[in-house]
Amino acid sequence: MSEREATEGEGPLLDNARPPANVHDALVAHTARPQDLPARADCVVVGGGIMGLATAFHLAELGVKDVVVVEKSYLCSGASGRNGGGVRAQWSSETNIRLMRESQDLCADFATRMRINVWYRKGGYLFLARSPERAAQLEASVQLQRANGLRTELVDAVRVKRIAPEVETTGLEVASYGPDDAVVFPWPFVWGYAKACAERGVGVFTHTPVTGFETDGRRIRAVVTEAGAIATDQVVLATGAWSPELAAMLGLSLPNRPHRHEICSTESLKPFLRPLVADLATGLYCSQSMRGELVGGVSNERVPEGLDQRSSLRFLGLYSRELLRTIPRAGGLRVLRQWGGCYDLTPDGNPIVGRTDELEGLVLLCGFMGHGFMMAPVMGKRVAEHLVRGAHRELFERWSLTRYRTGKLLEETMILG
Ligand SMILES: Cc1cc2nc3c(=O)[nH]c(=O)nc-3n(C[C@H](O)[C@H](O)[C@H](O)COP(=O)(O)OP(=O)(O)OC[C@H]3O[C@@H](n4cnc5c(N)ncnc54)[C@H](O)[C@@H]3O)c2cc1C
Numbered sequence: 001m002s003e004r005e006a007t008e009g010e011g012p013l014l015d016n017a018r019p020p021a022n023v024h025d026a027l028v029a030h031t032a033r034p035q036d037l038p039a040r041a042d043c044v045v046v047g048g049g050i051m052g053l054a055t056a057f058h059l060a061e062l063g064v065k066d067v068v069v070v071e072k073s074y075l076c077s078g079a080s081g082r083n084g085g086g087v088r089a090q091w092s093s094e095t096n097i098r099l100m101r102e103s104q105d106l107c108a109d110f111a112t113r114m115r116i117n118v119w120y121r122k123g124g125y126l127f128l129a130r131s132p133e134r135a136a137q138l139e140a141s142v143q144l145q146r147a148n149g150l151r152t153e154l155v156d157a158v159r160v161k162r163i164a165p166e167v168e169t170t171g172l173e174v175a176s177y178g179p180d181d182a183v184v185f186p187w188p189f190v191w192g193y194a195k196a197c198a199e200r201g202v203g204v205f206t207h208t209p210v211t212g213f214e215t216d217g218r219r220i221r222a223v224v225t226e227a228g229a230i231a232t233d234q235v236v237l238a239t240g241a242w243s244p245e246l247a248a249m250l251g252l253s254l255p256n257r258p259h260r261h262e263i264c265s266t267e268s269l270k271p272f273l274r275p276l277v278a279d280l281a282t283g284l285y286c287s288q289s290m291r292g293e294l295v296g297g298v299s300n301e302r303v304p305e306g307l308d309q310r311s312s313l314r315f316l317g318l319y320s321r322e323l324l325r326t327i328p329r330a331g332g333l334r335v336l337r338q339w340g341g342c343y344d345l346t347p348d349g350n351p352i353v354g355r356t357d358e359l360e361g362l363v364l365l366c367g368f369m370g371h372g373f374m375m376a377p378v379m380g381k382r383v384a385e386h387l388v389r390g391a392h393r394e395l396f397e398r399w400s401l402t403r404y405r406t407g408k409l410l411e412e413t414m415i416l417g
Contacts, residue, residue, distance in 0.1 A: 030191070030198040031075065031206045038203065040231040041068040043387065044223045045238055046210050046246060049080035050186075050373055051365050052238035053193035053204070054380025060200035062388045067202045068232075070225050072209035072242075076190050079240050080373060082309070082341030084263055084285065084295055086276055087374040088125045088181035089150055092141040092413040093350075095398065097148045099378050106377035107184060114192035118184045119290050124275040125181035126155075126164055127414075128172060128326070134281055135173035137413050142176050152178040164275055166327050183276055183287045186373055193380075212249050220250075220361045233361045236383065241307060241342035243352075243366035252358055255404050256346045256367040260308045261297060261417055262315040264338035266330075268292030277326060283417045284322040294330060298322050299417050311338045343370045343417060348409040353379065354386075354396030363387065364401060370417040 042064055045052040048071025056069045075081070087107050089100040111118050129135040138154065145152040153159075155177050157169035163177055194204050205227070214222035214229065222229045239246045241258035269292045276287035283299025298319045316335060323330050344367055346352060352367035365383055368375055385391040403409060 030194040030204060032203040034205060034208060034227040036203065037205055037208065037225065037227045038066065038068060038230060039228075040066070042066040042232065043068070043234040043236065044230050044232045045069045045236045046223065047071060047078070047237070047239035047242070048075055048194070048204060048206060049078045049238065049240055050190055050193065050376040051080075051240070051368070051379060052236065053190060053197060054376045055236055055238060055365065055383045056202045056204070057193050057196050057200070058381045058384030059387065060197060060202050062384055064384075064388060065201070067197075068230060069197065069202060069204045070208045070210055070223065070230075071204070071206045074206050075194055076187050078242075079341045079344070080190050080376075081187060082263070082339055083186050083370075083373045084287070084297060085184040085186045085373065086125070086181075086285065086287065087184055088178060088276075090125055090127060090141065090145060090152055090176060090178045090181060090414060092137070092144065093411065094144060094148060095395070096412060097145055097150065100374060101149065103374055103376075103378035104180060104182065106381070107182065107374070110189065110192060110377070114196055116188045116192040116195070118188045118192070120182055120184050121290055122180060122182040123287070124163070124177055124179040126160065126167070126275040126277050127176045128160075128167070128277065128279045129174050130171050130279070130281060132173060137280070138174060138176045141414055145178070150178060151180060152176055164273055164277060166272055166329055167277055168326055168328055177275065181276065183289070185289075189373075189376075210246065210249075215250065215359065218358065218360050220359060234387065235361060236363045236365055236387075238365040240366060240368070240372065241344040243344065243364070245307075247364070250359060250362065252356065254352065254364075254366070254401065256344050256352060257305055258307045258342040259305065259345045260303045260310070260340050261343045261370060262300065262311055262319075262338060262340040263295065263297040264316065264319060264335050265289070266294045266333045267336050269294070269333070273327070278416055279322070279326065280414065280416065282322045284319070284326060285416055286323055286327065293336070294323075294333065296323065297417065307342060309340045309342060311340045344368055344372065347404065349412040349415045350410040351375070351399055352401050353383070353399040354401070356401055369415060371415075
């Protein structure tokens with residue numbers, strides 16, 4: 001696929017809207033026909049976002065034979081096709097820092113490995129702190145990041161002006177700069193995994209909603225879809241913000257909740273902004289794409305809870321205000337596109353991953369807040385290695401659903417949005 005084909009048609013994908021024809025061709029190229037849905041599979045991955053596809057890919061790489069992915073809509077219809085493509089290792093917990101170091105390497109290598117252009121741009125991430133509390137948070141995080149091998153630095157206003165001259169530094173306490181953080185174009189990651197799955201014999205069935213499950217006591221027997229049932233005893237639930245809905249079909253109650261998050265893209269400008277600029281206090285983030293557009297979003301806590309991928313004018317007001325406070329010269333810019341997707345929020349800002357006490361053969365892979373895209377390459381690998389070899393037990397215990405019952409909640413302060 002040429003770069004032109006990859007970019008044309010990007011824009012607000014409204015619910016139930018069909019993507020433009022050229023994009024549609026790319027979406028269906030690596031998917032299977034509903035009539036070929038198998039009667040049984042060794043493992044069924046529910047959800048064809050980046051988490052599900054990355055997991056299916058690594059399962060196939062590890063030699064698992066009959067892997068099937070079932071997706072209710074088209075590829076990229078969920079958060080994986082609607083996000084900002086930020087890939088950073090600047091986190092406040094050792095677990096996230098280490099995982100993201102590995103995920104960054106996988107992202108950097110993705111284009112070569114999968115033979116698809118992902119527009120990977122290593123311009124760094126610049127986190128701004130405008131209050132003493134935020135400054136203290138950043139300082140603690142940077143210390144931990146450096147202890148874990150990252151090149152992150154605490155920088156003052158003078159350095160900020162050198163790194164990103166258009167950023168307003170009045171009132172700035174301190175900033176952290178991670179030169180190895182990056183931004184990518186998300187869609188080719190999804191297509192790349194789907195293609196690699198297809199090449200390894202994984203059936204990726206789009207427009208195949210899961211409507212229920214067959215269970216026998218504590219065992220899963222089958223995944224029921226609109227196109228028929230697939231007998232299996234191994235299910236990976238990778239349905240992002242829809243996960244509570246799917247888990248409820250299995251009698252499980254999950255604590256994660258969908259939250260609409262909006263984002264927009266402006267007309268193109270000559271390159272002027274190297275890093276992605278972010279402010280943890282307001283949730284503002286903004287980066288300049290390789291096509292010159294400013295792409296960004298902001299926290300909007302007044303959004304009602306629920307599965308809602310629409311856009312609003314209110315968001316444009318909030319975003320403009322925060323963006324102009326940070327990059328005043330953006331004032332004359334025109335917004336060309338805006339769209340929305342769902343964050344998958346958990347009570348402690350960390351994901352829910354691993355097996356459950358209630359059902360054998362079920363693995364949860366959800367609750368990735370607004371940072372699951374960057375985590376997917378490493379998480380797909382970890383989950384597959386766990387399923388095949390029982391590896392990474394410690395990680396999966398830490399991130400298990402059980403922690404909400406035992407009260408062993410985790411903390412992560414570098415959350416955007
Ligand atoms: C606006 C926005 C900006 C973001 N920015 C970033 C960022 O910069 N960096 C980052 O790392 N992350 C970002 N994120 C978060 C990131 O996009 C998600 O965490 C990640 O894509 C989650 O991947 P997933 O595969 O788990 O979920 P999804 O991509 O949502 O996939 C879940 C899939 O499950 C399918 N499904 C639902 N119900 C069923 C059913 N009954 N049967 C079958 N399939 C079903 C859905 O159709 C969907 O395709 C952002 C998110 C949004 C919305």
